Amino acid sequence: MKSLRSALLATALLAAPFAATPALAKSAAPTAQPAQSEHDQLFALFAKSDEDSLKRNPLSALFRGDTRYADRLGDYLTPEYNNAERKAAEDELAALLKIDRTKLSPTDQIAWDVFKYDRTSTLKGLTPEILALTDTRPLNHFFGFHTFYPTLASGKTGIPMKTVADHENSLKRHADYVKLIDRSIAKFREGKANGVLETKLTVRNMIEQLDTQLKLPVEQSPYWEPVKGMDPALPEADRTRLTADYRKAVGEGIYGANTRLRDFLRDEYLPAARDSVGLSQMKGGEKLYSLAIENTTTLPYSAEELHQLGLSEVKRIRDGMEQVKNEVGFKGTLAEFFTFIRTDPQFKRKSSEELTQRYYDIGKMVDGKIGEYFAVLPKTPLQIRPYEEFREKFEAGGSYQQGTPDGSRPGTFYFNAYDLPSRTTPGEVTLYLHEGAPGHHFQISLAQENDKLPAFMRFGGNTAFAEGWALYAETLGYDMGFFKDPYSRQGTLDDEMLRAMRLVVDTGIHAKGWTRDQAIEYMLANSAMGRTDATAEVERYIAIPSQALAYKVGALTIQRLRREAEAALGKQFDIRAFHDQVLNTGALPMPVLEAKIRAWIKATKRG
Structure with missing residues (x-):
């Protein structure tokens, strides 16, 4: 997630804000202490906030490789925990507002903005009304x-x-x-x-x-x-x-x-x-869904706006699939083409071992191209593993588990080998680009490895950025030349279609009263997904409302910003520099990212 700007914290030692001052000789006159700069105040606040948070959330420390609180999981689901989280957010927000943002560097201003967004969002989720629903x-x-x-x-x-x-x-x-x-x-x-x-x-x-x-x-x-x-x-x-x-x-x-x-x-x-399966059909669910949309997309969308955006994207991607169908000479409807891909043996893997080897091969293929698009690569290694049997049935097609900042635990790209006959090969490259490199593995590892960032930006984030980046990373397969084969292109269109359908289906379920079966049939009608995958996806949306909306919203934002940069900079545009700007200050809320990229465009044109 970041190649990170050494400029972010040239002085980021984050000294403890309440360190004791040395005792003075009684005969000495008091010495005036120099006022702390706005930068030092800001990063002292960040340091204290992070340390306090690790005590309340020991698992966060454990996953960083910090074992000071390894003897506990945390007192989640207690009034004491909720009250402590709420008080911390209120106190930290009040302390932040006392720091003059105008006196900070541009990068520190981004950190100020993200911290304010984070603390404000936390408070919205900790009201008694919302906690009674969550x-x-x-x-x-x-x-x-x-x-x-x-x-x-x-x-x-x-x-x-x-x-x-x-x-x-x-x-x-x-x-x-x-x-x-x-x-x-x-x-x-x-x-x-x-x-x-x-x-x-x-x-x-x-x-x-x-x-x-x-x-x-x-x-x-x-x-x-x-x-x-x-x-x-x-x-x-x-x-x-x-x-x-x-x-x-x-x-x-x-x-x-x-x-x-x-x-x-x-x-x-x-x-x-x-x-019922929709959140709006639960007591208090309509308000909770609105808050969930705001939290996951970081933008003030309504459910209806996202539903319509999804329908528009589904139509655009279907047109691309029609072109692939015609290119391979398939005679039949698009629905029949989907069935062909779902069922023809040429699109199946025979074993988990064969699937594993395929992902290793894809990894090598990506490694050969990645330097053309990224100036900074993660130090943390990436390993490839199938899900364990005890959980594979209920998992998505793939996922990523972060490694530790020091690389002692590698990042892990998990793929799903459950019910192999229901899974198809065209989307394999896209899945690796999303979950592995340059998707989640780059985004998360580069952030963690950059100790110049405050901890909340190294280890925190939001769904729209994290999943939006991973979906954007899939599209780099076009730049890298991986989708020249029409079936591979169909695979990536199918995965892009999945994210477009999520806008339709998630809002359909949670705002429009769609049933589970209605949602599954919509996904089967508009993609080559197998029923097993479509069912798992729909049941995921039912379980975690709005999370699936963030992928497309985040990716469309990053794609739009890239087009703006290309148009404004022309021959000055450098894809490696653009990716560095997107990633080098952590997982930003979309409004903060937009402001940052536009400021970078202006500075590059001047420069």
Whole structure:
């Protein structure tokens, strides 16, 4: 995400804002302290905010490779946590407004703007009215600790599992997980009593996820991996004790909590859950969806505006698909062409191993071109892996898990090998460009690696920028010459169509009352997606409203800014410099990004 501007923080040591001053000799006259510059005030605020946030959100620290708070998960879903987050946002916003923005450098002004946006957005989500709609639906099949934690606890994500202390921290996190699951049950009950309910669809999926996990013997679960991989150099007495503690913490603690959650969802919550799938059909859901759109797109769109934008984009992309169909000489309708791609054996992979090798080959192909488009490359390595079996059924076609800033844990491009016959080959290059390089891996790794940025810009962000960049990265396949083959071009059009359809389908479900089946059929009618993928996509939109809207909104913004720069700069336009400008100050809200790129265009023309 960033090649980052060394200019951002030439003095970014971020000294502690409340450091004690040295004691003075009694006979000495008081010495006036020089006033802190606006830059120093700003970055002192950033440093304090980040440190305070890491204490409240220990997992954020853990994923950075910071193990100071590795013995806890956090007290999420408690009034204490929400109150602390709210007070922090209020205090930090007040402190920011005392810093004179006009006296800051242009880059520091961007940081000021992003911090203000971030703190203001946080407060909007922490009102009692909104928390009554969100905290009371703490889990769903797409986003929840019950699916996230097994991978975290496995020790295969770079979380330290070497020393006795590492294992004891892991066991303490297990205890926190149990508390979190029990709090989730209590929150679901609170929502049920107040008429704020999840959908039957998401609840059934969660029950199936939990059933799948609980069927595994403890020794075959991800939770047992730290025991299998325990360092034989550890004292035998410690290894024996830790093994017994893991067996109890997993078998009685985690499995017990997951059983309680599964039984509660199945026996108590499911009968009361909503038959409808749209957020606007839930109590308070219409207001929540409007806020979600604002949060994910960073722009003041209405659901209707996005729906119409989606319909327009779907039509444009269909025209491109018609051209591909004609180019390959397919005789039939576009719908029949989609069926041909879904079903013809030439578009299938025979095994997970073959699919893995294909992604390695694509990676090498991209590596050969990437230097022509980017001046700065991530130091963090990128690895390629299929999803684990326990979660693959409910995952998207691919995703990215960030590495650590120091590169000790690589970034991971996950692909989905579940139900291979339903998956097709034309979109493979596009998926790699999006999730791997130069998509999420570049955007996230370059940001993290740039210690000149304040931490909230290195590690934070927004969906419109992150997913908009990744979708824009797909289109670089045209520049790199990867889509000359018509079927590869169909694959990238199909993926672009997916993001256009999301505008239509997400707003259709959550603002217009569309059903699950109606949404699936719309996606099948307008793309070559298989039914398995279309179903997973629609159920994802049901679970996390508005997130899917951000892809197209962000990508269209970046594409428009590139066209503006090309037109204004002519021969002065440098694609590597443009990409650097987009990425080198982190994941910006769209209005901040637009202002930055336009200022860069003016400066380049003058320069």
